[in-house]
Amino acid sequence: AVGQSSAEMIYLAPPDITLAPESYRRIMDKYIRQFGLPELQYFTRTTHVALDIIAAVIQETGDDPDKARDFIYSFRGDSAIGRVYFDKAGDIRGVSWTLKSLKDGKKSVLAAGVQ
Numbered sequence: 001a002v003g004q005s006s007a008e009m010i011y012l013a014p015p016d017i018t019l020a021p022e023s024y025r026r027i028m029d030k031y032i033r034q035f036g037l038p039e040l041q042y043f044t045r046t047t048h049v050a051l052d053i054i055a056a057v058i059q060e061t062g063d064d065p066d067k068a069r070d071f072i073y074s075f076r077g078d079s080a081i082g083r084v085y086f087d088k089a090g091d092i093r094g095v096s097w098t099l100k101s102l103k104d105g106k107k108s109v110l111a112a113g114v115q
Helices: 022-035 041-061 065-074
Strands: 009-013 076-079 082-086 096-103 106-114
Touching: 009 041, 022 041, 041 065, 041 076
Parallel strands: none
Antiparallel strands: 009 096, 076 082, 096 106
16 A cells, blocks of 8 residues: 655656547447456556557458558548557557556646656
């Protein structure tokens, strides 16, 4: 248990769920009703986004690796973590993030942005 003398905790928080696409909100609403709020929401979201993108790549390109690469480079999509795309190195961009603090039972936003 966290006591009154506990130090400040700084953590990465997921983006506001109201910014996520309706498809993700429906899945999460059903999950939360059945299992409760996931402990690692940011990782739940990134996994969901990764699976959505992989499914889109396979659906659009089949098993052609060159077409898959080109599709990924041209991909732009709203997701559970922001409007994402990939740079020429293949790194994901457009990811929304919020850095929060919890101290003395009070939450505060330290920083927020899009990578």
